[in-house]
Amino acid sequence: MATNLRRFKRFGSIFINNSTPLRGLSSSSAVLGSVDGQVQQPASGTAKSINLYTAINQALQIALDSDPRSYIFGEDVGFGGVFRCTTGLAEQFGKHRVFNTPLCEQGIVGFGIGLAAMGNRAIAEIQFADYIFPAFDQIVNEAAKFRYRSGNEFNCGGLTIRTPYGAVGHGGHYHSQSPEAFFCHVPGIKVVIPRSPKEAKGLLLASIREPNPVVFFEPKWLYRLAVEEVPEGDYMLPLSEAEVMREGSDITLVGWGAQLAIMEQACIDAEKEGISCELIDLKTLIPWDKETVEASVRKTGRLLISHEAPVTGGFGAEISASIVERCFLRLEAPVARVCGLDTPFPLVFEPFYMPNKNKILDAIRDTVNY
């Protein structure tokens, strides 16, 4: 089995052209302030510097260890998975708790709903978010409505679907998409996206233990790239609670996942021009923390939202509409959205498609000088 794991090492490496760890997002960095206050159950002392996939691996290990009714399954997860997130778990907990499924996403999720309905924690992996669509019906029509339509007699709250999303530099049409907005249109599930290793561990544990089904998108660009100190023990971070990562007074920026690293760089550059930016990590997309965003926009009077998914119908549109409703008279400029373009995710044109730092910086300036 150990030899089976080795093959994924190189698989992971193709996604990341640059092996320098990305420390900008580290919650311990001075720029970002601290998230320590949000750690509900602070770990017993030690923390280690690890990357994002290792943090996910730790969370899964703790989930299996702390609840004998938890199971992990998906394509190749018994071998560690394409991104090595489940490395060593089948060996440690046995093949009856960590197991490979055939190549059948609809079946994987449907199976997970049934398993969860029997009172278990079903942790399903969909290899890439691009492949979640065969399971879309199960998520939208079965998972999300089970509790509602049975008048609370049944539910699949123990279900967590983990899936890597987003660009990786050259993934092309089917290894790069960010489909989170499709799921944000579905009351009954929660959508969670972490930005860093420490966040990933705490949010994943919270998602697994959450009594509602969760779709958990992992920023695959950061699996190896993002490195930070992560408490070794068991801890959870609250869902539906946004975090002000960086305080500022001229404009509020809202994002999630891998995009925050780009936004943060734009904030730093804007700062040099004398524009003070407040950066918010939404973390949970539904149900989302409107109050934190509203409070920030009331302070700054301006809002910019950025995500990788195409701009039209993206979750940025929902945030924009809600904040306009709540803060109409306080807004000093139209809400800006710097997002993916309205095209399929391109292969050779990825650099143009992406909402990169310069595009964000331009939008910050435009909004502030409106």
Place this chain on the structure above:
Amino acid sequence: MALARRSSNLLKPLSTASSSSFLNRRPFSTDDSTTITIETSVPFTGHNCEPPSRSIDTTPKELMTFFTDMALMRRMEIAADSLYKSKLIRGFCHLYDGQEAVSIGMEAAITKKDCIITAYRDHCIFLGRGGTLLESFAELMGRQAGCSRGKGGSMHFYKKDACFFGGHGIVGAQVPLGCGLAFAQKYRKEDHVTFTMYGDGAANQGQLFEALNMAALWDLPAILVCENNHYGMGTAEWRAAKSPAYYKRGDYVPGLKVDGMDAFAVKQACKFAKEHALKNGPIILEMDTYRYHGHSMSDPGSTYRTRDEISGVRQERDPIERIRKLILAHDIATEKELKDIEKLARKEVDEAIAKAKESPMPDDSELFTNVYRKGYGVESFGADRKEVRATLP
């Protein structure tokens, strides 16, 4: 006939050059149409159908064409491997070496009016349909001269004039599409069929069974070709399928198990399947084949299977070596002449790569075209802050 057209499509200069170099000197070759009767490597196994005969007639010309075309495919894939390693090909890239006989044998039995649709392992299927090396390499490198104008990349090759519907990234998704193609063919009362290709991993997708039922219910001229290379990524077939006898998994749909490393067995099976499909509706062909490379360029391909397994297949079942042996045994060409053909293939490939490199990247505005039939005039900023404007046609 189709064969002659195809061989000239694949390697025009080569086939003419080689025929003049040796055909005149050899007793068999003086007449291209000399019939040689050979036997397929193993018998076919049928499910709900009487399998075709093992014995098949061929000609020196066909043997030489098979050899030449497979050598070219092999060379193309090996060259793609090094282009990927030198980062000239980006994205995901899945190679076909080892499986060449499936494309070659299939093409020898059908016409370009029969449709083919496949998944992402599509370079050689494209070549078999008459696509050129230049279009292939240009597409791999994302250039304008590519068969999808540089917008598809490795997984998305297409050729409409030869009824090749590509090039699909989502495992199993192309199978119901194939049924739709077959329905259209039947509706138009054409005597053509659709070959829908999928892997052993894809065989477990629900869509496959939905497609099978529709195809059987409506008697569609659909041939489901399961290219069983025994692994779906790193997962061996038996780990993922309760029954890895894929030719039987259509239940009420007949099936045939074929040695997919033997181009003649494939040809015989495809001929049989086409006749069957036109008369009776769908049939499954399970091609027992093998991929030499890993699943994609990021998989070394040697951790979930033994090196002995790979070298065993290379030594005993290689599709090109099988044809080489037949050619030598029937004294159609010498070893040196075959080596020369392989050398020429290498040269052709190198020339195509050089040409492909000269082809420019698609224009920036192409980012916005083909989303809908007409562009819709988007503007944006590139990474270098250069403005990109798509023109409305």
